[in-house]
Amino acid sequence: xxxxxAAMLVIGDxxxxxxxxxxxxxxxxxxxxxxxxxxTEVRVVSDNAPAIVAAVKQLSDxxxxxxxxxxxxxxxxxxxxDCIAExxxxxxxVRADAAALLQAHYDNSGQEFNDAxxxxxxxxDDATLIDNPVSVAPGFRLENVYVxxxxxxxxxxxVASVLPTLIGGAPLLSQTLRIERGEGDIAGPLAGLAxxxxxxxxxxxxxxxxGAYGSNIVIRGTDGARIDAAITKLSGLFS
Amino acid sequence: xxxxxAAMLVIGDxxxxxxxxxxxxxxxxxxxxxxxxxxTEVRVVSDNAPAIVAAVKQLSDxxxxxxxxxxxxxxxxxxxxDCIAExxxxxxxVRADAAALLQAHYDNSGQEFNDAxxxxxxxxDDATLIDNPVSVAPGFRLENVYVxxxxxxxxxxxVASVLPTLIGGAPLLSQTLRIERGEGDIAGPLAGLAxxxxxxxxxxxxxxxxGAYGSNIVIRGTDGARIDAAITKLSGLFS
Numbered sequence: 001x002x003x004x005x006a007a008m009l010v011i012g013d014x015x016x017x018x019x020x021x022x023x024x025x026x027x028x029x030x031x032x033x034x035x036x037x038x039x040t041e042v043r044v045v046s047d048n049a050p051a052i053v054a055a056v057k058q059l060s061d062x063x064x065x066x067x068x069x070x071x072x073x074x075x076x077x078x079x080x081x082d083c084i085a086e087x088x089x090x091x092x093x094v095r096a097d098a099a100a101l102l103q104a105h106y107d108n109s110g111q112e113f114n115d116a117x118x119x120x121x122x123x124x125d126d127a128t129l130i131d132n133p134v135s136v137a138p139g140f141r142l143e144n145v146y147v148x149x150x151x152x153x154x155x156x157x158x159v160a161s162v163l164p165t166l167i168g169g170a171p172l173l174s175q176t177l178r179i180e181r182g183e184g185d186i187a188g189p190l191a192g193l194a195x196x197x198x199x200x201x202x203x204x205x206x207x208x209x210x211g212a213y214g215s216n217i218v219i220r221g222t223d224g225a226r227i228d229a230a231i232t233k234l235s236g237l238f239s
Numbered sequence: 240x241x242x243x244x245a246a247m248l249v250i251g252d253x254x255x256x257x258x259x260x261x262x263x264x265x266x267x268x269x270x271x272x273x274x275x276x277x278x279t280e281v282r283v284v285s286d287n288a289p290a291i292v293a294a295v296k297q298l299s300d301x302x303x304x305x306x307x308x309x310x311x312x313x314x315x316x317x318x319x320x321d322c323i324a325e326x327x328x329x330x331x332x333v334r335a336d337a338a339a340l341l342q343a344h345y346d347n348s349g350q351e352f353n354d355a356x357x358x359x360x361x362x363x364d365d366a367t368l369i370d371n372p373v374s375v376a377p378g379f380r381l382e383n384v385y386v387x388x389x390x391x392x393x394x395x396x397x398v399a400s401v402l403p404t405l406i407g408g409a410p411l412l413s414q415t416l417r418i419e420r421g422e423g424d425i426a427g428p429l430a431g432l433a434x435x436x437x438x439x440x441x442x443x444x445x446x447x448x449x450g451a452y453g454s455n456i457v458i459r460g461t462d463g464a465r466i467d468a469a470i471t472k473l474s475g476l477f478s
Contacts, residue, residue: 014444015268016278018272021265023260028257040285040290043282043283044264074423075422075425116424151446174258182350183314185350187314188355206390215314
């Protein structure tokens with residue numbers, strides 16, 4: 001049976017302006033791969049409501065799971081929760097369960113649970129909260145969309161909360177063989193190998209180091225024995 | 240006048256499987272921002288022809304420029320050129336101008352210009368070549384789509400070839416002020432500032448360091464004097 005499919009939506013001007021190098025996509029990709037969920041598409045959009053709403057609808061229709069990152073803090077540019085509510089036609093307001101979590105947190109730390117902070121308790125009707133052990137303000141799941149923070153430490157903690165609740169498929173396994181020849185020399189035999197092992201994905205990632213060309217050949221699949229067989233054959237081709 | 244808009248399409252299983260952390264998006268975002276072109280959307284898709292063709296068509300329709308990265312090497316998983324041809328209904332084959340560049344390069348280096356390497360000379364009809372000073376094999380432009388390599392050093396060199404040919408708008412300027420208070424404390428006044436300076440984009444990027452909360456407030460726009468005014472007002476709010 002094929003693995004479940006997933007998409008990610010990264011929300012934030014800071015990525016598209018080049019201010020911040022995204023870290024969450026790389027992290028999520030690795031975690032989903034280990035969990036047997038195929039990350040099939042990623043989109044990055046700016047803090048623009050129509051763009052967020054349209055992307056959420058399209059990805060939610062096209063994939064089994066959608067993970068978003070960014071835009072759920074207390075400031076005016078944090079519009080993700082409202083956009084998710086709009087995408088699914090849900091009412092959104094400060095919700096008692098999320099407000100209670102935050103109220104307790106700010107009571108403890110002696111800070112005021114003011115209007116800005118209440119913004120972080122805006123959760124659409126019918127959404128399920130996602131635990132945030134780092135900084136309390138929760139994410140949420142609505143239908144097949146998991147809405148998480150953009151700050152990498154919080155995003156990672158939320159992914160750790162969510163992943164055990166998802167049924168994964170077979171983890172994607174991989175082996176890599178480095179071949180110290182130019183891609184142009186190995187491409188012919190490699191294409192033959194890819195045809196013979198068409199149940200596996202065989203990628204070639206070239207590099208150039210100290211003037212010498214080489215390539216890392218990565219063989220991916222869910223059947224470890226097949227990957228072993230392909231790697232053995234591959235190393236025979238270029239030994 | 241509004242700046243030209245752009246999208247990027249990153250092509251490659253290695254990004255979606257978490258093997259490789261993308262570097263090209265971050266690089267391109269910074270370069271376009273300096274050049275006054277607004278990167279509005281990024282998509283990442285796997286080495287899957289229907290996904291690539293569909294994304295190219297949608298992005299080419301929606302934005303003024305589209306930049307792709309990945310999938311133009313000599314191996315079987317390099318299918319980008321053929322997908323671009325398909326997206327625009329163009330014929331594609333080994334083209335004399337690209338083949339001549341590569342032939343000269345391999346003659347020089349004493350390597351065989353074999354069938355695999357000829358794959359890198361597959362260029363759609365009506366496309367214009369993009370110079371590759373790093374490793375010769377060219378990228379190309381077809382209509383408003385710029386097709387470039389995934390290897391970061393080559394991608395960067397190709398971007399450097401392309402950017403001077405594009406008419407940019409006003410470069411996006413930015414100033415950052417670090418405020419050593421939690422976002423929840425500053426969000427209210429910040430929203431007022433964002434309303435007053437609605438011609439600018441004001442983003443808040445929180446951090447936590449040694450247990451203390453703070454946020455970097457980034458003010459972006461094309462009018463330096465307006466940004467100065469907003470920063471002055473901002474620093475007055477929290478001094």
